[in-house]
Amino acid sequence: MGGPQVTAALTADGLLLRPFEDADAPALIEAYRDATLRRFTRTPVGDAEEAAHWLRLQEEGRAAGTRYxxxxxxxxxxxxxxxxKYPTPGGETAEVGYWTAAPARGRGVAPRAVEALTAWAxxxxxxxxxxxxxxxxxxDNPASCRVAEKAGYPFVELLPPFPPFPLDGHRHSRKWLDEPEPRRSE
Structure with missing residues (x-):
């Protein structure tokens, strides 16, 4: 089942969100040189071939309506x-995932991007x-707790380990028509 064809860009308080392009491969490879990013992601991107594979996975997910x-x-x-990540097109729940390149951390990029994606979704x-x-x-990822809180995703529950991730997890959720708490300034 295909989803909506998303070709337009979204904006988020000074940021531009757009579908990935093949030209993003060098920047992906550079971002994935960061050990912290690699620790919390599943698909390696260390060279041009892996970057092309990652980009292909994003396009296939978009075409199938399961990942935007x-x-x-x-x-x-x-x-x-x-x-x-919308594993059941037409379903009631979806998941937001993200990563931030090391030089951009601490600048409020992730909360702004998550807020924009949530509104769009x-x-x-x-x-x-x-x-x-x-x-x-x-x-063991307290930075993601802060991103969730700033993006209006309150903590809901502690989850048991689930492969490929070996530790307990946190679930934060936003519901349709929920108004996020005002973002705290840093």
Whole structure:
């Protein structure tokens, strides 16, 4: 089942979110040189072949309607990835995933991108039944707790380990029509 064809870009308080392009491969390889990013992601991107594979997976997910991945740009620089993982098209729940390139951390990139993706997801999929978006992360990733909180995703529950992740996890959720708490300034 294919999903909506997303070709337009989204904006998020100074950031541009757009579908990934083949030209993003060098920036992906550079971002994945960071050990922290690699620790919390599943698909390696260490060379041009792996970058092409990663980009192909994003396009296949978009075409199938199961994953809407956006390059997050600050000017012309790729600073993050944010994705709506929608494993059951037409289902009530989806998951948001993201990573932030090391040089962009601490600048509020991830919360802004997650907020923009969340607004887009509910505007696009609520009529088809989407009611909740989850943000999941391992307990050893406190930065993701802060991103979730800033993006209006309150903590819901502690989850047991689930392969490929060996530690307990946190589930944060936003529900359709929930208004996020005002973002705290840093």
């Amino acid at each position: 991945s956006f390059a997050v740009l600050d000017g012309a620089e790729l600073v993050a990835n944010v994705a709506l 509910f505007a696009t999929f609520a009529e088809g039944g989407l009611r909740r978006i989850d943000l999941l992360h391992q307990v």
